[in-house]
Amino acid sequence: MHAYRSHTCADLTAKNTGETVRLSGWVHRVRDHGGILFIDLRDHYGVTQVLCDPDSAAFADVEKVRSEWCIRIDGEVKARDPELVNPKLPTGEIEVFVREIEVLGAAKELPLIVFGDQEYPEETRLRYRYLDLRREAMQRNMTLRSDVVASLRKRMWDRKFREYQTPIITASSPEGARDFLVPSRLHPGKFYALPQAPQQFKQLIMVSGFDKYFQIAPCFRDEDPRADRSPTDFYQLDMEMSFVTQQDVFDTISPVIAGVFEEFGGGHAVDAPGEWPQISYKDAALWYGTDKPDLRNPIKMQVVSEHFAGSGFAIFAKLLEQDGTEIRAIPAPGGGSRKFCDRMNAFAQKEGLPGMGYIFWRDQGEGMEAAGPLAKNIGPERTEAIRQQLGLGVGDAAFFLGGKPATFQTVAGKARTVIGEELGLTDKNRFAFAWIVDFPIYERDEETGKLDFEHNPFSMPQGGMEALEGDPLDVRGYQYDLACNGYELVSGAIRNHRPEIMFKAFELAGYGEDEVRKRFGGMVNAFQYGAPPHGGCAAGIDRIVMLLADEANIREVIMFPMNQRAEDLMMNAPSEPQGDQLMELGLRVIPRD
Numbered sequence: 001m002h003a004y005r006s007h008t009c010a011d012l013t014a015k016n017t018g019e020t021v022r023l024s025g026w027v028h029r030v031r032d033h034g035g036i037l038f039i040d041l042r043d044h045y046g047v048t049q050v051l052c053d054p055d056s057a058a059f060a061d062v063e064k065v066r067s068e069w070c071i072r073i074d075g076e077v078k079a080r081d082p083e084l085v086n087p088k089l090p091t092g093e094i095e096v097f098v099r100e101i102e103v104l105g106a107a108k109e110l111p112l113i114v115f116g117d118q119e120y121p122e123e124t125r126l127r128y129r130y131l132d133l134r135r136e137a138m139q140r141n142m143t144l145r146s147d148v149v150a151s152l153r154k155r156m157w158d159r160k161f162r163e164y165q166t167p168i169i170t171a172s173s174p175e176g177a178r179d180f181l182v183p184s185r186l187h188p189g190k191f192y193a194l195p196q197a198p199q200q201f202k203q204l205i206m207v208s209g210f211d212k213y214f215q216i217a218p219c220f221r222d223e224d225p226r227a228d229r230s231p232t233d234f235y236q237l238d239m240e241m242s243f244v245t246q247q248d249v250f251d252t253i254s255p256v257i258a259g260v261f262e263e264f265g266g267g268h269a270v271d272a273p274g275e276w277p278q279i280s281y282k283d284a285a286l287w288y289g290t291d292k293p294d295l296r297n298p299i300k301m302q303v304v305s306e307h308f309a310g311s312g313f314a315i316f317a318k319l320l321e322q323d324g325t326e327i328r329a330i331p332a333p334g335g336g337s338r339k340f341c342d343r344m345n346a347f348a349q350k351e352g353l354p355g356m357g358y359i360f361w362r363d364q365g366e367g368m369e370a371a372g373p374l375a376k377n378i379g380p381e382r383t384e385a386i387r388q389q390l391g392l393g394v395g396d397a398a399f400f401l402g403g404k405p406a407t408f409q410t411v412a413g414k415a416r417t418v419i420g421e422e423l424g425l426t427d428k429n430r431f432a433f434a435w436i437v438d439f440p441i442y443e444r445d446e447e448t449g450k451l452d453f454e455h456n457p458f459s460m461p462q463g464g465m466e467a468l469e470g471d472p473l474d475v476r477g478y479q480y481d482l483a484c485n486g487y488e489l490v491s492g493a494i495r496n497h498r499p500e501i502m503f504k505a506f507e508l509a510g511y512g513e514d515e516v517r518k519r520f521g522g523m524v525n526a527f528q529y530g531a532p533p534h535g536g537c538a539a540g541i542d543r544i545v546m547l548l549a550d551e552a553n554i555r556e557v558i559m560f561p562m563n564q565r566a567e568d569l570m571m572n573a574p575s576e577p578q579g580d581q582l583m584e585l586g587l588r589v590i591p592r593d
Contacts, residue, residue, distance in 0.1 A: 004072055004104075010046025014093040016077045021096060023048060024072040024104065026134065027065050029115045037062050039098075041073065044139065048091045050075060052098040061101045068114055068131070070105035073098050122555070127569040129560055141557050144264060145545045149216055151263055152237050152541070155256045161212040161239065166201035168194065168218070171522075178222035180232075188586040194220035194233075197538060199458065200523050202240040203495055206534040207526045214239040216541070222566075227553045228487060228543060231566040240536030246478050246494050249535050250278075250435060253490065257482065257539060261431045264548045269430040276482075280438040285405070286328070289413020291439075294486035295432035297420030301412060304329045304400070307386050313357070313377040319402045327402040330416050331390045334423045335397035336360035341372065344399055347418060351411045353401070359383060360397035368394050417486070431484055431547070438462070439479040442472040442508065452509050455479055459493040460535075461505060468504045478535070489544060492537020499527045 004024040012021065025043035032038075036053045039062070050073055052062040058073075065071060075096040086092030111127075112120045114134045125132040132138055153163070172179045172193040179193040195201075197219050205213045217238040225231035237256075241249065254273035261270045277295075284291050287300045305326045308316040319325045335341070341358040348356040357374045370383040390398055399415060401408040420426040441461060443454035451472055459477035461467045467475050482490035496502045502524065506516045517524055545557040555561040562568055582588060 008045040009041055009043040009048040010090050012048055012077055012091050012094050012096070014079055017079045017094060019077045020074065020099075021077055022072065022074050023050070023096065025070070026114075027067055027069045027071060029067060030065065039065070041071070046090055048094075048096060049086075049089075050096040050098050052101075056098055058098050058101045061103075062098060065101075065103065066107065068107040068110055068134070069103060070107075072102045072104055074100040122563065123569060126555075126561070126563050129570050133559065138556075141545070141549045141551070142559055144549055145541070145557055145559075148260055148264060148545055148548065149235075149541060151260050152256065152539075153216065155259055156214045156237070156239065159212075159252060159256070161214040162210070163215055164205060164210070164213050165215060166195070166198040166205075166217065170195050170201075180220045180222055183585045183587055185585055196221050197236070198238050200520070202238060202536065203458075203497075203523060203534065204526055206240055206242045207529070207531045211242050212240075213536075217538070225562075225564050225566065228546065230542065230554060230558060230561060231564070232562050235541040237539040237541060238536070239538070240534060242532040242534045244494070244533070244535050246437070246480060246535065249492060249494070249537055250276075250480075253482075253492075253537055253539070254433075257433070257489065257544075260544065261484075261548065265431060266548075266550075267429075269427075271431065271433050273433075276433045276435055278435045278437050281436055281440065282438065284434075284436050285409060289409050289411075289416055290486075291436050291481060292483040292486060292488040293413075293434060293436075294417065294420075294426070295434050295483075296428070296430050296485060297417065297426040299331055299333075299416050299420050299425065301328050301330050301416060302390060303327070304386055304389065307382045307389075308378065308400075308402070311378040311382055313374055316357070316400070316402045322404075324404050325402065326405065327400055328405075328408075328412060329386065329390055330356075330399040330401075330412060330419060331392055332397040332399060332419045332423060333392065333425065334395060335419060336362055336395040337397075338371070340422070341397055341399075344415060344419065347415060348401075348411060351414065353408060353411055356415065357400040358397055359386065359400075361387060361392060361394050363394045374400065433482060433484050433489075436481045436483055437479075438476045439481075440473065441475045441477045441479075441505070444473060450510065456493050457506065457509070458495055458502075460496045460498075461501065464498070465501050465504060468501070468508060472508050480537070482537075482539075485547060487543050487547065488540070489547075490537050490539045492535065494533070494535035497527055497531040497533055499524055502527070 001022050006022045009023055009025050023041055025041045028040035028042040028047060030037060030039050036051055038049060038051045041048050041050050052059050075098045077094050077096055080093060080095055112124055112131055114131060169182060169192045177196055179196065182192040182194065184190045184192060198215060198217050202213055215238045217236055218233055219236055220233045223229060223231055239253065254276060258270055258273045281291055284293055289301065303326050305320055308327045309320045311317050316327050337360065341360055345355045345358065359370050359372045359375045361368055361370055375383045386398065392398060401412050439455045441453060441455060441459060442451050444451050455477065456479055459479040462476045462478055478494035480492055481488050496505060503513050503516060542554050542558060546554050549557055551557055
């Protein structure tokens with residue numbers, strides 16, 4: 001017999017009755033029923049109930065074991081009495097009578113309990129992550145993650161992509177976040193960087209004549225943490241293709257993403273890739289208040305400025321006299337009560353705004369009536385025009401925000417989300433996807449007036465060189481994101497592979513040709529030797545798994561995550577370097593004041 005096990009803790013069934021078996025695993029819990037000791041023995045695969053009574057030679061040793069001890073047992077498989085069968089367990093028809101036990105690893109008093117659903121502070125869970133990972137939910141999440149990665153790989157290979165690895169130690173490259181720098185021992189005073197993404201390398205792979213590339217790529221960014229973002233590193237499905245248009249990229253990656261959500265989505269509806277809308281960045285901001293909209297929520301915001309211009313509601317009327325201002329409405333089907341409207345007004349105040357105006361429509365017995373302060377101020381004619389534009393009726397409401405969109409757009413998007421959830425409009429059993437397209441390449445700093453890149457500087461401008469001759473703020477790039485249920489899952493672009501267009505694009509943002517050659521010399525040089533048109537994207541694996549696992553925090557699907565302060569409490573990182581390490585690198589730490 002094997003030194004540790006003849007079966008896993010998920011293998012045994014009634015067919016094994018009478019067999020002598022060997023199992024190894026962890027003591028999930030111990031129960032004493034009138035002198036008979038029952039142990040739920042757990043391994044990665046499942047749970048088997050083992051028992052021991054005073055007639056067994058192993059009884060004295062079994063009495064000593066505690067939760068999370070790692071043990072090996074030899075015993076005889078017995079069928080449970082029919083009334084004691086546990087249909088919830090694959091091994092619920094049997095139990096194993098212990099004849100011999102060996103303690104493989106005793107456990108001290110536990111800082112967190114593996115059995116049950118107790119809540120523990122995140123600091124405790126991360127410090128003792130190896131215990132936290134033993135819990136059923138975490139085992140399930142990590143298994144799901146592994147299966148998703150395997151599925152993504154297979155689906156990419158099935159589409160004739162090959163996987164190539166790119167360097168981990170490389171040069172600094174602007175990808176929208178801070179680099180992690182690595183000092184060079186052989187070149188004192190110089191630094192490598194961990195890649196924020198394989199962006200330049202995958203483009204160079206296309207220049208090298210490899211038609212299709214993908215990689216399950218680790219990426220490193222020194223970012224501020226959020227619930228849906230790791231502060232240090234993450235993994236993405238990175239892909240690139242030559243001789244493709246934007247639509248070719250969509251047609252390639254959409255079935256891959258949809259297939260994974262169908263396979264692991266737990267029966268939730270998945271929108272068919274052919275039905276995924278393509279929404280411009282401008283329209284997404286207007287309709288949803290975000291460039292990663294949740295389309296499970298049917299609410300679409302609209303501009304209603306014309307109904308308030310010159311109206312009796314002085315606050316909005318005066319706002320509209322200023323350049324760049326507008327009034328937007330958030331329809332709320334089914335929200336037509338003063339109580340709900342007051343609650344949403346309070347929500348806006350908590351978000352830092354003075355409040356939200358509202359109108360709701362009710363039946364007074366003699367027909368429909370518009371109610372609320374706004375309705376009284378602007379009159380029945382304007383109110384009726386708003387209702388018709390928004391397609392609302394009795395029992396519905398609308399909320400209004402005004403000013404320059406940048407000042408209220410984010411809050412409007414949050415309000416749309418809250419309204420959809422509170423009124424039961426958001427379909428929780430669906431994965432809804434949308435491509436966001438036509439991103440602006442440039443933005444102007446309102447304080448300095450300086451033009452800079454708003455999004456990926458390597459995107460091909462729509463219209464090429466000719467587009468760059470006009471107003472830079474009107475230039476749109478072949479850049480796109482895929483949103484799902486309020487999260488950005490995929491980001492990509494058709495690349496700017498023409499050196500002359502690249503130099504012009506950077507020139508508009510204040511970067512001369514010499515600076516571009518210095519910072520991106522490898523790629524610029526390569527583009528001078530017959531670069532093909534190419535494009536691609538990257539899908540965030542952590543976020544995909546987070547959605548599939550129905551988790552709200554990305555750390556629930558990362559095996560060994562950092563905490564909110566980018567610390568590894570288990571491994572005590574970051575840590576202070578040893579003096580000889582610093583000397584070898586020619587570095588000195590200067591304390592901050």
